[in-house]
Amino acid sequence: DQQVKQNSPSLSVQEGRISILNCDYTNSMFDYFLWYKKYPAEGPTFLISISSIKDKNEDGRFTVFLNKSAKHLSLHIVPSQPGDSAVYFCAGGGTSYGKLTFGQGTILTVHP
Amino acid sequence: EPEVTQTPSHQVTQMGQEVILRCVPISNHLYFYWYRQILGQKVEFLVSFYNNEISEKSEIFDDQFSVERPDGSNFTLKIRSTKLEDSAMYFCASSEQGRNTEAFFGQGTRLTVV
Numbered sequence: 001d002q003q004v005k006q007n008s009p010s011l012s013v014q015e016g017r018i019s020i021l022n023c024d025y026t027n028s029m030f031d032y033f034l035w036y037k038k039y040p041a042e043g044p045t046f047l048i049s050i051s052s053i054k055d056k057n058e059d060g061r062f063t064v065f066l067n068k069s070a071k072h073l074s075l076h077i078v079p080s081q082p083g084d085s086a087v088y089f090c091a092g093g094g095t096s097y098g099k100l101t102f103g104q105g106t107i108l109t110v111h112p
Numbered sequence: 113e114p115e116v117t118q119t120p121s122h123q124v125t126q127m128g129q130e131v132i133l134r135c136v137p138i139s140n141h142l143y144f145y146w147y148r149q150i151l152g153q154k155v156e157f158l159v160s161f162y163n164n165e166i167s168e169k170s171e172i173f174d175d176q177f178s179v180e181r182p183d184g185s186n187f188t189l190k191i192r193s194t195k196l197e198d199s200a201m202y203f204c205a206s207s208e209q210g211r212n213t214e215a216f217f218g219q220g221t222r223l224t225v226v
Contacts, residue, residue, distance in 0.1 A: 032212045043116070043203050043217035044155065051212060089155060097167035098143050098210040102155040 003027040004092050006103035015112050019077040023090035023103050026071060030092035034100065035064060035075045038087045047088075048075070080110045114138045116218035118204050124224045125194055133189045133221045135204030144187045145205040145215060146179065148172070155203065161187065162210060194225045 005024045013019045025033075031052040036044035050057040050064045050073070057064050063076045077084055087107050091100040117136045125131050137144050146158040159169040161179050178190045187206075191198055201222050205215040 034214055036217075041220070043118075043205075043219045046214040046216065049214055091155075093212070095168060095211070097160040097162055098145065098207050098213065098215060099157050099160055099168050100147075100215060101157065104154045 003030075003101050004090060004103040006088075006090060006106050008106050009104070010107040010109070012109045012111065013080045015082055015110055016079045019075075019080045019084065019108055019110065021075040021077075021088050021090075021106050021108065023073045023075075024071055025073070025092050027092060027094065027101070028071075030094040030101075032093050033064070033066060033073050034091045034093065035062075036089045036091060036102075037084075038089060038105070044089060077108075080108075082110045082112050084108060085110050114216075116204055116206055116216050118202075118218035118221050120221060121219065122222045122224070124226060127196060127225055128193050131191050131194055131223065133191075133202050133204075133223070135187045135189075135218055136185050137187055137204065137206030138216055139185070141206035141208050141216075143167075143207045143210050143215075144179075144181070145207075146189045147203045147205060147217075148200040149203065149220075150197075150200040158189075160210075167210075191223075194223075196225050199223055199225045 034049040035047040038044045048062045066073045087105045089105045091102045144161040149155045159173045160167045201220045204218045207215040
């Protein structure tokens with residue numbers, strides 16, 4: 001089941017620069033997408049979401065872009081901070097009862 | 113800030129034993145979920161629960177699994193006869209609505225079956 005794919009297992013970025021995390025999906029039934037951040041031994045923490053009727057959503061340092069025709073979304077973090085170092089998961093949702101389908105995650109490391 | 117709480121944080125059990133994982137969702141939320149993450153793999157959906165019944169479940173959620181909301185605050189996941197492959201982090205989550213809304217996750221219960 002590869003409905004949501006994050007092809008980059010890891011990303012390393014210098015503090016202050018932009019981090020771009022990518023996600024591809026195959027399920028056309030998804031109508032909203034979310035990004036979660038996860039530290040070791042903790043549960044996923046919601047970051048930002050986007051509805052399929054939009055192509056961009058911004059919240060502070062975090063911006064999510066959605067390209068429906070390419071079935072691709074990305075999370076931009078700018079400027080990146082060392083505290084952003086974590087595993088980032090994208091997830092798709094599209095059912096009435098809130099089931100989310102997660103990607104494999106990308107480990108982001110922000111170096112001081 | 114309201115949060116989802118899970119107990120215990122770590123549970124070790126012998127193969128074949130029953131385990132109950134407990135969760136207290138955020139109080140005004142109506143939709144409840146269990147997910148799991150086997151080490152090194154993705155977070156996988158198990159089940160969603162709304163209006164005191166299962167609304168969706170995955171292929172993983174077979175007859176060995178059950179969920180219950182025994183009172184107004186707790187939400188439990190029971191595994192009747194644990195197998196080695198049930199070893200994973202189990203996350204409870206809740207959301208205000210079902211569609212187009214974020215789910216808030218607990219810190220997880222690490223289940224180790226020996």
